[in-house]
Amino acid sequence: MAKIKIKLVRSAINRTKRQKRTLEALGFKKLQQVVEHDDSPAILGMVRAVGHLLEVQK
Template sequence: MATIKVKQVRSKINAPKDQKRTLEALGLKKMNAVVEHEATPAIMGMVNKVKHLVEVEK
């Protein structure tokens, strides 16, 4: 599997609770935080759910 970098670029303040939990599950706790994950279908689904709050690099 390929590795992706996920960076939080927008605040989660006005986001619904399920999107906040998704960001925490990805390991994103602060603005501009970057985490690396394997590009599994589960991770890609989580990234897709919060795509308006994050940037993805392959």
């Protein structure tokens, strides 16, 4: 599978608990952190759910 890089560009402060848990599940701990995942349907669904906080890099 192809890999995608995801960067957290907006803070999780004042977000719902569900969005915070999704960011944790993606592996984010700090702002501006970049994580790499396979582009599976589960990961893409999580990215779509909190896409307003992320930047996807190919």
